[in-house]
Each structure stands twice: as structure tokens, then as C-alpha cells.
Amino acid sequence: DRADEARVALSRAAALLSPAAAGRPLLDFRRGLIAQNIADSPQAARAAYRRAHAGATAQGDELLLSSTWRHLALIALREGELAEARHGFAESLRIREELGYLVGTAPALIAMADAEPEPEEATRLRAEAGRLFRLLGGVPTWLAPHIDPPPGPETAEAN
Secondary structure, eight states: OHHHHHHHHHHHHHHHSOTTSTTHHHHHHHHHHHHHHTSOOHHHHHHHHHHHHHHHHHHTOHHHHHHHHHHHHHHHHHTTOHHHHHHHHHHHHHHHHHHTOHHHHHHHHHHHHHHOSOHHHHHHHHHHHHHHHHHTTSOSGGGGGGSOOOOOHHHHHHO
16 A cells, blocks of 8 residues: 555665765654654654654754654654653744744644643634734645634624
């Protein structure tokens, strides 16, 4: 099937690339995506994301580093490790804000809201994510189901 084809292709690429190669961290990140989203193997995904994280750190690839933080945090959240998840999401958001990577900031805010135990803070994070999402014209589109609609005139008046 397609999942097996993807795993085989990425494994072949990994065999051809030296662990120190410039593209290796991104390859490891993609292997993590396949393991997490297609193979449903959080252990394999975590291992791949950790390799990608180490490589991104060594190579100074801040954007990839923000993505590895986010995906490691997603796995931690699914495993109930809230403190680890919040830390990873916070690091991802910090890096994205420092880079001025607006399109990646709204997803980071939503992820932080998902790991936030305080309802008021989670609501604030979601509202800020929605504001950025609308500012960017609904990009990234996959985030739309996670964004609360803006308050309408009747909601604003009720407050």
C-alpha cells in the first residue's frame, strides 16, 4: 500500500544520506510524519522527531526545530504528559514568533490551547489564533475546523 511505499522510499533516502548531511534532519522529520500520521506508530515517530530535533539544533535550522518541538509535544499530549506538551508547544511558538513565521503561529497557539488546563487562558489563546488566522485570509486552511468563529454583533453586545 501507499504507506509502505512511503516508508520504503524514506528508508532508501536515509540509507543514501549521511547522518551529518544537510538534508538529514528534514528527512528524519518526514519519517516522523509518516510514522505518526500514516503508520500510527508514536514510538517510531518520537525517535524520528528526536533525530530531526538533534540535527536541526546542530545545523541551526530554527524553523525545523520549531516543528520538531511541536510534533514531539503532540505525542506527549496524546500520552497525557501535559507539562512536557506545554513546554514543547511553548518552545515551538517562541521560535515561530522570533522568526516572524505568522502562518505557523496560529497552529502553535491552538496547540497550546489544547494543552492549557486553565479555560480562560485556553480561550484567550484560541481567540488570538483565530485573529491571526483571519488576518492571513484563512491560512493555513487545514486549521479552519479548529478556529472559533469571531464574535458577532449580538455576542459582542451581550458581553
